[in-house]
Amino acid sequence: xxxxxxxxxxxxxxxxxxxxxxxxxxxxxxxxxxxxxxxxxxxxxxxxxxxxxxxxxxxxxxxxxxxxxxxxxxxxxxxxxxxxxxxxxxxxxxxxxxxxxxxxxxxxxxxxxxxxxxxxxxxxxxxxxxxxxxxxxxxxxxxxxxxxxxxxxxxxxxxxxxxxxxxxxxxxxxxxxxxxxxxxxxxxxxxxxxxxxxxxxxxxxxxxxxxxxxxxxxxxxxxxxxxxxxxxxxxxxxxxxxxxxxxxxxxxxxxxxxxx
Numbered sequence: 001x002x003x004x005x006x007x008x009x010x011x012x013x014x015x016x017x018x019x020x021x022x023x024x025x026x027x028x029x030x031x032x033x034x035x036x037x038x039x040x041x042x043x044x045x046x047x048x049x050x051x052x053x054x055x056x057x058x059x060x061x062x063x064x065x066x067x068x069x070x071x072x073x074x075x076x077x078x079x080x081x082x083x084x085x086x087x088x089x090x091x092x093x094x095x096x097x098x099x100x101x102x103x104x105x106x107x108x109x110x111x112x113x114x115x116x117x118x119x120x121x122x123x124x125x126x127x128x129x130x131x132x133x134x135x136x137x138x139x140x141x142x143x144x145x146x147x148x149x150x151x152x153x154x155x156x157x158x159x160x161x162x163x164x165x166x167x168x169x170x171x172x173x174x175x176x177x178x179x180x181x182x183x184x185x186x187x188x189x190x191x192x193x194x195x196x197x198x199x200x201x202x203x204x205x206x207x208x209x210x211x212x213x214x215x216x217x218x219x220x221x222x223x224x225x226x227x228x229x230x231x232x233x234x235x236x237x238x239x240x241x242x243x244x245x246x247x248x249x250x251x252x253x254x255x256x257x258x259x260x
Contacts, residue, residue, distance in 0.1 A: 007074050007179060008186075008198065009050060012065035017050060019078050020196070024052065026061050031098050033061065039090030043078045045071040058091030069180040123254070131257030139253055146246030152239025156232045162221040163229065166211035175199050175222070177206040191217035
């Protein structure tokens, strides 16, 4: 039996099918199943669906709406790892576990968005009430320019900082190609504790180096060439310019509203 890197399929209904070592795990909201390889009769890909047949009389497990290329890779890897002599009753080996409720991350994000939106809307109302309501309409294009600028600075500036910081202060490991999704290639790397993480990128080849943050190993970056880093720096400056110009426009609207 051969070993294989961790493979992950994400399907409809928030179903997640994982293959790690000697176990296939099917997770769904509220609960999941651990299926040892010895309990599997066969694994088949049917277009964008994967079905796991158990030995004996167990019901099959099926995940739909996955990447077709990833489904094929998943089936090939699991099939190659199946033992030559599976048990007679696979359902008896399958264990069920409860999935703890995820932290209310979405609720926190909504609360933060609401907290940020209140002063923005209040400022827009002030500009319209104190000056002209036409100013209130001009406020939103200026605010959109600010938002785009801040987004560019955050994304490009963050990755530029990581490219400088993590190779010097993080841990550098090899990332190896795992599978394709519909939009990108998925690589895997293992941190110092033995935990496997995924890294999405469009780089060629099957292996390259990534540097991850030891305090948060799922945060990783791979070094880009001078040209790409130069373009990222340029877009960061463009973001600064957009954010500054947008804030200038908002400030002008506020001053004009105060002047009446």
